[in-house]
Amino acid sequence: MFPLYAAGQWLGVGVVAAATALIFYVYLSRRAIPAKYLLPGTLLLVAFQIVPVVYTLSTSVTNYSDGHRGAKEQAVDQIEASSVVRTEDAAEYTLTVAARGPAATGELVFLLTAPDGTAYAGDAEGLTRLEGAEVGPTGRITEAPGYTVIPAGEANARSAEITKFAVPTGTGTGIRSSGFSSAYEGRSTRVYDAACDCVTDTETGRVYTADDERGAFVAGNGDRLAQGWQVNVGVANFTRFLTDPVTGTSFFGILAWNIAFAAVSTAGVFAVGLGVALTLHTPRRLAGRTAYRLLVVLPYAMPAFAMFLLWRSMFNTDFGLVNRLLGTDVDWFGEPWAARAAVLAINVWIGFPYMFLVATGALQSIPRELVQAARIDGAGAWQAFRSITLPLLMVAMAPILVATFAYNFNNFNAVWLTTAGGPFPPDNPMAGATDLLITYTYRLAFGVGGAQYGYAAALSVFIFLIVTLISLVSLRRSAALEEVHR
Amino acid sequence: MxxxxxxxxxxxxxxxxxxxxxxxxxxxxxxxxxxxxxxxxxxxxxxxxxxxxxxxxxxxxxxxxxxxxxxxLVELLTRTRFGAWYANSLLIALANSAATVFLSAMAAYVFSRFRFAGRRLGLYGLLMVQMFPQFLAIVAIYLMFSVVGEHWPQVGFNTRTGLLLVYLGGALSVNTWLMKGFFDTVPRELDESAQVDGASHAQVFFRILLPLVTPVLAVVGLLVFISTVNEFLIASVFLRDPGAKTVAVGLYGMVADQRDANFGMFSAGTLLLAIPVLAVFWYLQRYIVSGLTTGAVKG
Incomplete structure (x- = not known):
């Protein structure tokens, strides 16, 4: 608590004090026994799941996205900084492009060495002194604590973003890059005037007026400046896929494939898992049964993320094992239906051992006398299975099938680590043939095509509603929840 | 034959x-x-x-x-910091599964044995929270830990403690349901007779119930261990220093660019990561089938 107090973070102090008071109350009082057991888990749940979810919900009604991140003042700073042009006496800096977080997606930061050798970190907010940076022989910063230096290859991928990036250094000045290794401080050509709440371009004489509903500066002919600010847009993000035909088509296409993916995956793992369990389920002694069981479960014990990546390599068109073994030359991840079939096959491979374990347990819990009695009464093997074993099995398996469906509905890794949502139609690089809603949302939120965080948050609310609805309806019909109402 | x-x-x-x-x-x-x-x-x-x-x-x-x-294998151990990644993964996964099993068992105990206001809401709520696509929360978690890290660097970014805290936010989850189902199969008469003999609620929990539900504790421990070792989305945002990565983040980096040069190292790393999982699996196998099914069957 003391560091918060010292920094004057009164909200933080309040939260810590309230949590401490709650802990003391629950554990010192003799009553509230359930709370004693629930409190630690619940506090963690609130802090790291519920608060983030609520934050996401709150951004779903804003236009939070690239160019609409912060407050209006920051937008003005950015407009002035990014419009700078090189002047005669411009100060030159040595530049290292870096990021906060991963090099491919993190927030851009310019690590700068001034002509006098001082190191700075410059972000969209402005310059700060940089301590503890490692400087190379040319004066270029090679490493700095808390920042990831972006290697040349990845910098190329983000070059458009880097070219646009500007560090405000004061009223009417800013630092921009020229190439990936040097930067200059210049004078702005676009200037904000608080009196008219507008930005004037001194070169063209154009005036951009602030539009507080859209969070942008707009000129008389409708042109908007790229840098805006975050405003409340109400339900616009939610109605967007109904009103915008392009997003609407991709949304419903993805939704259909997403449901098919979850359903076929669940049916596939259930069929294979139950099939294997039935094969090994016999009252007689079966040679090698234990060995079979252990070998079948082996895929489940392998690290799944690595196996997805491995399968991706096996489906590689040029060097992949699948094409070499089958003697084919299929561009697995380049054709929509081949990619879909591949993703489903991979997902069944990953998932069936778990279903096998569950089905084995469920089969063993069905009394053998029931099946034997049916056989004595003249039922064939198939009939006994259909009318006795399967219904009893479904009672035990139904909740697990529902859970499997819900899990696969949001199975991010299965798609992102294999096809990454592709292949993409040439006219729409945002929605691929194997995209699930969750990978589509991820691309919208963190993708290279410009982050649309507010819209992604709105989509995740949709995903949440769909999955919850499906799960609750089917769980309610199964016996699993009966006890809750007792 | x-x-x-x-x-x-x-x-x-x-x-x-x-x-x-x-x-x-x-x-x-x-x-x-x-x-x-x-x-x-x-x-x-x-x-x-x-x-x-x-x-x-x-x-x-x-x-x-x-x-x-x-x-x-030699290249993997000398050219990359695989040893550090491996230690990080195992440490985080073990700590997370131990803490999750404990927190979840406590919650399952009260959900199974007590009737209190908010019980149904709590049980449904646990399921509902899980269904929200969590990765968008990364933005909120990022903002949160940027602030926390300024004041308490020991739980900020690049620390295993910080990542563990985020993982523990999911300690109460579907696993709690699985455990509650198993607790329900233990006859209530057992704890009632203990209470008649003067046992407190804590004694009933630690001395009577926990030993009886070992299979489900083992299964939840295993499931959490496997999913923690496999988690890479949050870990990749959270751990940025080369020495602080987990195996999942490190291995992903090796093949992320689709080029095939590091494939052998990647495979060797995958096998090394499978060893502890297989070991835990082997050690717990006698519990697995009963733990997975009993809770689900009885609901």
Missing amino acids: APSSPRPAWSRPSAARRAAAWVGRDGWRHLVMLVVLVFALFPILFVVSAALNPLGTLSSSSLVPRSVGADN
Whole structure:
């Protein structure tokens, strides 16, 4: 608590004090026994799941996205900084492009060495002194604590973003890059005037007026400046896929494939898992049964993320094992239906051992006398299975099938680590043939095509509603929840 | 394998008839299992082969290695910081599964044994929170830990403690349901008679119930261990120093660019990561089937 107090973070102090008071109350009082057991888990749940979810919900009604991140003042700073042009006496800096977080997606930061050798970190907010940076022989910063230096290859991928990036250094000045290794401080050509709440371009004489509903500066002919600010847009993000035909088509296409993916995956793992369990389920002694069981479960014990990546390599068109073994030359991840079939096959491979374990347990819990009695009464093997074993099995398996469906509905890794949502139609690089809603949302939120965080948050609310609805309806019909109402 | 049923001595069945009888009786089981095992095991065989392939590229890897060497392993251990990643992964996964099992068991105990205001809401709420796509929360978690890290660097970014805290936010989850189902199968008379003898609620929990629900504790521990080792989305945002990564983040970096040069190292790392999982699996296998099903069956 003391560091918060010292920094004057009164909200933080309040939260810590309230949590401490709650802990003391629950554990010192003799009553509230359930709370004693629930409190630690619940506090963690609130802090790291519920608060983030609520934050996401709150951004779903804003236009939070690239160019609409912060407050209006920051937008003005950015407009002035990014419009700078090189002047005669411009100060030159040595530049290292870096990021906060991963090099491919993190927030851009310019690590700068001034002509006098001082190191700075410059972000969209402005310059700060940089301590503890490692400087190379040319004066270029090679490493700095808390920042990831972006290697040349990845910098190329983000070059458009880097070219646009500007560090405000004061009223009417800013630092921009020229190439990936040097930067200059210049004078702005676009200037904000608080009196008219507008930005004037001194070169063209154009005036951009602030539009507080859209969070942008707009000129008389409708042109908007790229840098805006975050405003409340109400339900616009939610109605967007109904009103915008392009997003609407991709949304419903993805939704259909997403449901098919979850359903076929669940049916596939259930069929294979139950099939294997039935094969090994016999009252007689079966040679090698234990060995079979252990070998079948082996895929489940392998690290799944690595196996997805491995399968991706096996489906590689040029060097992949699948094409070499089958003697084919299929561009697995380049054709929509081949990619879909591949993703489903991979997902069944990953998932069936778990279903096998569950089905084995469920089969063993069905009394053998029931099946034997049916056989004595003249039922064939198939009939006994259909009318006795399967219904009893479904009672035990139904909740697990529902859970499997819900899990696969949001199975991010299965798609992102294999096809990454592709292949993409040439006219729409945002929605691929194997995209699930969750990978589509991820691309919208963190993708290279410009982050649309507010819209992604709105989509995740949709995903949440769909999955919850499906799960609750089917769980309610199964016996699993009966006890809750007792 | 031969049919054991007594057969009249005068009929000497032909070889074809005997084979048909074998297939009809148990032989088909072996044939089906053969097909299933080919499907289940060939990717694993490929990893093993690629890990042993001294050239270490995807294009030179095959199902049966042409030559065998430990080059990939040596390269993995010397050129990357695999040792540190490995230690990080194991430490975080063990700590997370131990803490999750404990927190979840406590919650399952009260959900199973007590009736209190908000019980139903709590149980449904746990399921609902899980269904929200969590990765968008990364933005909020990022903002949160940027602030926290300024004041308490020991739980900020690049720390295992911080990542563990985020993971523990999911300690109460579907696992709690699974455990509650198992707790429900333990007769209430047991704790009631203990309470008559003067046991407190804590004694009932620690001394009577916990030993009886060991299978489900083992299963939840295993499931959490596996999913923590496999988690890479949050870890990749959270751990940025090369020495602070987990195996998942490190291995992903090796093959993320689709090029095939590091494939041998990647395979060797995958196998090394499978060893602890297999060990835990082997150690807990006698609990797994009963732990997975009992909770679900009784609901």
